[in-house]
Amino acid sequence: MLRRTLLTSAAAGFGLALAGAAAAGEPMDKVKACFVYVGPIGDGGWTYQHHDGALQVQAAYGDKVELQWQESVPDGADAERVLTQMALGGCNIIFTTSFGYMDATNAVAAKFPNVMFEHATGFKRDHPNVSTYNARFYEGRAVQGTIA
Secondary structure, three states: OHHHHHHHHHHHHHHHHHHHHHHOOOOOOOEEEEEEOOOOHHHOOHHHHHHHHHHHHHHHHHHHEEEEEEOOOOOOHHHHHHHHHHHHOOOOEEEEOOHHHHHHHHHHHHHOOOOEEEEEOOOOOOOOOEEEEOOOHHHHHHHHHHHO
8 A cells, every 4th residue: 555655656756747848938858756765664663665666657657757766865954955066966856755855845946836745644834845745544443342
C-alpha cells in the first residue's frame, strides 16, 4: 500500500511539473525530479519505497524524466543546503521525504518559486509551489483495530 501511495504521489508530482511548465508557456521535454532522503536507500523502508517509486516513474516515462537524489540528509541547515543546491542545479520538482524537512522546504520554496516542492507528511504549505502528501496509514490501523 505504501509503495502504491508513494508511486502515485511521484507520478502526480511529475504530471504537475509538466502541467505547470505548460501553463507557464514553457514547453518541457524533460523533468528533473529530485529527492532528498532522510536515510539510506538500502534501508528497506521509507527511503527505499520512495526510491522504488521514483525508479518506477522513470521506467514509465523513460527519457522524459531525469532523477537526482541525496541520501541520509539530516534535518535543519543540511536539508536547506541540499534543497538549495538541487534548486540551483535545475530540479523542476523536489520531493522532501521527511517530516523534519518541512521548514527547510518552505524556506527554499520561497526563494525558488518556479520549482515545485512535494513534502512528505508535513502540513505547512506556505507557498503556492509547495504541496504535501502522505501514506494511507489509517488503512493498516483499521485492520489493527479490528484484530484488537
